[in-house]
Amino acid sequence: MFFFFLGFKNGTIDLMKLYNTLSRSIEEFEPLDRTEVKMYACGPTVYDYAHIGHMRKYIGDDILRRTLQKSWEVKHVMNVTDVGHLSSDSDTGEDKMEKGAKKHGKTVLEVAKYFEDDFLKSIKRVDVSTPTVIARATEHIEDQIALIEELTQKGFTYQTQEAIYFDVSKFPEYTKLSKQDLDDKLTGARDEVIVDKSKKHPADFVLWFFTVGRFENHVLRWESPWGVGFPGWHVECSAMAMRYLGPTIDIHTGGVDHISIHHTN
Numbered sequence: 732m733f734f735f736f737l738g739f740k741n742g743t744i745d746l747m748k749l750y751n752t753l754s755r756s757i758e759e760f761e762p763l764d765r766t767e768v769k770m771y772a773c774g775p776t777v778y779d780y781a782h783i784g785h786m787r788k789y790i791g792d793d794i795l796r797r798t799l800q801k802s803w804e805v806k807h808v809m810n811v812t813d814v815g816h817l818s819s820d821s822d823t824g825e826d827k828m829e830k831g832a833k834k835h836g837k838t839v840l841e842v843a844k845y846f847e848d849d850f851l852k853s854i855k856r857v858d859v860s861t862p863t864v865i866a867r868a869t870e871h872i873e874d875q876i877a878l879i880e881e882l883t884q885k886g887f888t889y890q891t892q893e894a895i896y897f898d899v900s901k902f903p904e905y906t907k908l909s910k911q912d913l914d915d916k917l918t919g920a921r922d923e924v925i926v927d928k929s930k931k932h933p934a935d936f937v938l939w940f941f942t943v944g945r946f947e948n949h950v951l952r953w954e955s956p957w958g959v960g961f962p963g964w965h966v967e968c969s970a971m972a973m974r975y976l977g978p979t980i981d982i983h984t985g986g987v988d989h990i991s992i993h994h995t996n
Contacts, residue, residue: 742801743801743802744798744799744801744802746759747759747760747798747799747802748760749982752908752990752994753907753908755910760981762803762981763979763981765803766803766804767803767804767805767806768799768803768804768805768806768981768982769806769976769977769979769980769981769982770792770795770796770799770805770806770807770808770980770981770982770983770984771808771809771810771968771972771976771980771982771983771984772789772792772807772808772809772862772983772984772985773809773810773968773983773984773985773986773989773993773994774809774810774811774812774862774865775811775812775846775847775850776812776813776816776827776828777811777812777813777828777831777842777843777846777847777850778816778827778828778830778831778832778842778843778846779831779834779835779846780846780849781846781849781850781853786853786854786857786859788984788985788986789854789857789859790857790859791984792807792809792859792984793854793858793859793860795982795984796860797860805863806863806864806975806976807860807862807863807864808862808863808864808866808971808972808975808976809862809864809865809866810865810866810867810868810967810968810971811843811847811850811865811866811867811868812868812964812967813828813839813840813843813847813867813868813869814826814828814839814868814869814951814961814962815868815940815961815962815963815964815967816828816964817964818830820964820989820992820993821933821936821992822894822926822936822937822963822964823926826946826949828842828843828951829949829950831846832950838950839950839951840951843867843869847867864975866971866974866975868962868967868971869951871967871970871971871974872953872962874970874971874973874974875938875962875966875967875970876939876953876955876956876962877970878966878969878970878973879895879938879939879955879962879966880956882897882938883895886901887901887902888938889931890957891927891929891930892929892941892943892944893927893929893940893941893943893944893945893946894927894937894938894939894940894941894960894963895937895938895939895957896927896930896931896935896936896937896938897935897936897937897938897965897996898931898932898935899913899932899934899935899936900931900932905934905995906995908990908994908995909990909991909992909994909995911991913932913934936963936965936992936996937963937964937965938962938963938965938966939955939957939960939961939962939963939966940960940961940962940963941957941958941959941960942959942960942961946960946961949961964993965992965993965996968993
């Protein structure tokens with residue numbers, strides 16, 4: 732994402748334009764609420780050290796926030812992913828938190844705490860403002876379960892032995908953000924990639940993993956209406972954004988590499 736603003740009036744922004752990924756165009760920005768901007772920023776998965784590429788993203792968020800604050804109050808929510816993010820963004824591979832725990836010889840919770848603290852120290856070193864709300868995925872399991880229940884009631888999900896999935900075929904505008912053809916998505920095309928053979932479509936994504944099969948030894952697990960398990964990565968941001976900002980927000984920021992899968996989901 733890039734942005735620029737033109738013109739000030741009485742010390743506030745008279746005109747601001749932002750690049751909108753949805754429309755692929757630069758548009759004049761006006762918040763839904765004239766006094767407050769609701770901004771959600773994809774945060775770190777805390778399994779290892781942040782690097783300069785990560786910092787570039789958070790510096791960009793901070794410049795945007797500070798610019799917005801010249802005219803509006805900004806409620807800036809950032810997630811901390813400490814469960815559910817697999818090594819592939821497409822719900823395959825090993826859980827990144829457990830991978831980090833093995834690498835650093837710590838428990839999953841120790842790894843999460845250590846690298847979250849290191850991340851917060853890192854953003855302070857580059858003078859990035861602390862978000863208004865830092866929301867940890869493990870502290871919002873009930874919110875994620877409630878959202879999955881709502882999606883289930885509306886007929887958007889289905890269940891296999893391994894997981895509960897969001898059925899993308901039930902949502903005609905699924906590719907509106909990515910501009911990709913669903914038939915071009917070849918998730919798990921390589922033989923060595925483990926995928927759930929009961930998935931209806933490769934683009935269907937996990938809302939809740941069950942602690943069976945490949946995840947029977949998963950450390951972090953919770954009770955749910957469907958059985959013991961843990962949430963998928965893609966549901967956490969939706970649940971926590973709605974928890975703190977309501978059903979509709981003004982701005983979502985994140986890496987362009989996540990547009991096709993994570994942001995779309």
